[in-house]
Amino acid sequence: GESVGLHLPTLSVQEGDNSIINCAYSNSASDYFIWYKQESGKGPQFIIDIRSNMDKRQGQRVTVLLNKTVKHLSLQIAATQPGDSAVYFCAENGAGDDYKLSFGAGTTVTVRA
Amino acid sequence: DAGVTQSPTHLIKTRGQQVTLRCSPKSGHDTVSWYQQALGQGPQFIFQYYEEEERQRGNFPDRFSGHQFPNYSSELNVNALLLGDSALYLCASSLAVNTEAFFGQGTRLTVV
Structure with a gap:
């Protein structure tokens, strides 16, 4: 079935660096x-x-950033801070009568001091 | 603004029992959705309530039922609890479709 997914389950980032978290979706109607x-x-x-x-x-x-051509979504975090350590989820909302949010499994971001 | 509030925060139930979870939406929001989040996974949609009616339902058995009250608050009921029902139950509220959905802190249900 169609679902939202994330490319990487974990991401380790040095404090102060920029983070990029990726997500691929398959429902072109979202x-x-x-x-x-x-x-x-x-x-x-x-x-x-x-x-x-x-x-x-x-x-x-x-x-x-949203790239509909390849059905890709990304989240960029500038100057990553220790408080940014968490699990990040992308979620999609279908069109029409589909009201639900569909989530991927998430990416765990760990910020190194 | 208190945001979305859920009660209780933690709950332990025995297999076969019934449970009721409660949610108060963010002020001004009229739509409430419930999600189940197993450990290490993303939230899974259970159902959504709007104007006191179930508007959409996810792939969950009839043991899961809900209600929305005139003040937009909502309840999630689960009957005949199974060990596999152990999860974090999340409530989200929004004003309309395809708008910001805000989540509560969740109710951690443990079935033993």
């Missing part, structure tokens, strides 16, 4: 995408979203 951050023992925290009519969106220290 028109809304969200990145979430989940810390241990907590619920997913909204980071940034993007709609299918856009290819880039920037927030505070984060940028999401």
Whole structure:
């Protein structure tokens, strides 16, 4: 079946460096995408979203890129900090009567001091 | 704004019992969705409530049921608990489809 997936299960980053987390999706009908951050023992925290009519969106220290041609989504974190250590999920929202968010398995980001 | 709140935070139940989890959505939100998150996995969609009705359901058995109240709060009920129902149960609220969905801190259910 169609699902959202992440390229790498883990990512180790030096503090101060930039992080790039990738996500591949297979449902070409999806028109809304969200990145979430989940810390241990907590619920997913909204980071940034993007709609299918856009290819880039920037927030505070984060940028999401959407490439619909290859069905790829990425999250870039600038100047990674220890507080960025968490599991990151991309989620897609289908079009039409599909209201649910479909999540991948997540990427665990560890920031090295 | 308290955001999405869930209760209880932790719960231990015996196999075969029934459980009710509760969720209060973020102020101004009218749509509530429930997700199950097994350890080490992404959340899996259970169902969504809008205008006090189940609008969409994921691939979960009928043992999972829910309700939405006029104040938009919601309950998730699970009957005949199985060991495999042990998970983090998450509630998310939003104002409309394809808009920001905010999650609560979850209820950690352990079935023994």
